[in-house]
Amino acid sequence: MEGEIPTLAVEGLKTFFFTKLGVAQAVNGVSFTVRKGEVVGLVGESGSGKSVTGFSLIGLVDPPGRVVEGKILFRGEDLAQADEDRMRSLRGRRIAMIFQDPMMTLNPVLRIDTQMIEAVRAHEKISEGDARIRARDALVQVGIPSPDERLKAYPHQFSGGMRQRVAIATALLHKPDLIIADEPTTALDVTIQGQILHEVQKLCRETGMSLIWITHDLSVVAGLADRICVMYAGKIVEKGKISDVLDSPLHPYTNGLIGSVPSHNRRGQPLAQIPGMTPSLLNLPQGCAFHPRCPRAGASCLVEPDITEPAKSDHQVRCVNPHLETS
Template sequence: MDDRHSGAPVLAVENLRTEFITREGRVRAVDDVSFSLAAGEILGLVGESGSGKSMTGYSIMGLVDAPGQVTGGSIRLNGRELRGLPEGGMRQLRGDRIAMIFQDPMMTLNPVLRIDTQMIEAVLAHHRVGRERAREMARDALARVGLADPEEKLLAYPHQFSGGMRQRVAIAIALLNRPDVIICDEPTTALDVTTQNQILYEMQTLCRESGSALIWISHDLAVVAGLADRIAVMYAGQLVESGSVDAVLDHARHPYTRGLIASSPSRNARGAPLAQIAGSTPSPLAWPSGCRFRDRCPRATDICATAPDTDHEGGHAWRCFHPVFEDAGDDCHDCGDRDDREEAP
């Protein structure tokens, strides 16, 4: 699926495929994923656990460990192909032109080193500047993410910070060299709502000011709705729908996207049980043939046993034989009326 939007892409992912060879068989964790990202743009990559969204981020960063490997497709950063780039070349780009913020900030921070040591080294690894200049850059980065008294924070160790403060430091490190692309893997999931909202606002502001493009990986549509410019929905290793926030949330075409929206507590009447998507995500060792959502989809017909093509409506794209054209703001429980499936568009 390929989103069309204005602006030269700073990141272009085409037909990305990542596989794991296990004793049980071949696992295709990411399968034929395509999207592009312009400078300063924020893309929300959403889906259930196991949908492949985090693995997509790791694949772009070149952080897929054996027995996994990127086996197909193209990843271009400012026109430069990253797939097949030697580890030394990727190491030069990571933390400089492309950075990742993890759900657990301790995947970024070394617990036995002071913050200034870690941040200064992150600068010196990519820039020929003196240590004093590197320290100034580190202090400025901490101030940009809203940490009070950044000079004092530079002298602290990670264990002296709260979870929210550690995550802010991890974000500051990612922003140090003003990368072209930042990938955020649910970095606010473990934080309280107030801290989460502060970090979301700061990330949005920093991207607008610096021009960095952002991929925000999340299972929370509400978070993505307030942050992103576009949304891409993943299911079973594939993108099933993508488009602007308004297009995807207000006019969702794919039954899976509509199921995610309907399961949001804000979409249910007070006291009413939450809407649910029937069944569970299939095993990646045995993806269904054709449309991977068909075993859970109330609109599925025989044709869904073959792989659907991607349809477009402007910048809105979906991968479905039977897209839904009612307003997603309406009650969508009737979208699963099996008596009308054969007439579905």
């Protein structure tokens, strides 16, 4: 809708890590928006900067890393300029994060109820009894059976899938406007992943919550997200509606990624592979970082390409020689 303030608007975000070996430009000028109730997939391989982007949004980048530039507009408020007190009051209440490993979220020596009640009361002045009811309801919401008993259990008494549900329930306690999920189903089995995706999808539809789903797995995002951003070496190389990007990818990297997915290929045929490997962030190639691996690279690729919209509006690509004939 025109005029509505998006839940999140990131503009030119740069997060660098100042290491002894040099400056690693982990996130280098990332811009995207997340509207209300929208699921945005942030896809990339290891080292593409997708997780650092997620951590930057919520102010959890540790030294030697630092957000050096850019705006993180959360409902109009710039989080890049917010002080630690303000971030603390937002974190967990208005913006929540789910990590790949739920044991990162959960304290192994405290019972689930202790942790969840603490999370509720950290932001709201309510009685312990009310907080317990809130925690119980959150567990029901993510489909945990017999929540009253489960509240009294310790994290190690849960299976991996159940732990991840508890982590999601904890993130939901304050009905946040935005959840950042960093590879939350990567460590889970297929059937358990299906269950979690089902719950998350339902929650977004029912509550109007926005979601950023960070993953390396295009297939998961294909089923879940409304829009997708593909990252490579710290930059978004392509973004747009999920059907536009996956059906007619413009960037050679996106095209290569889709070609690499086995289920997308004919059985027995060799997979369309991308040669080489992701470059080191300390030593990025000149110009377009993908050009040494790109089948369409030319002399013009040695200059940093701008974001353009060569095919459709709202389908942007950072490439001087995009795949236009396929669209």
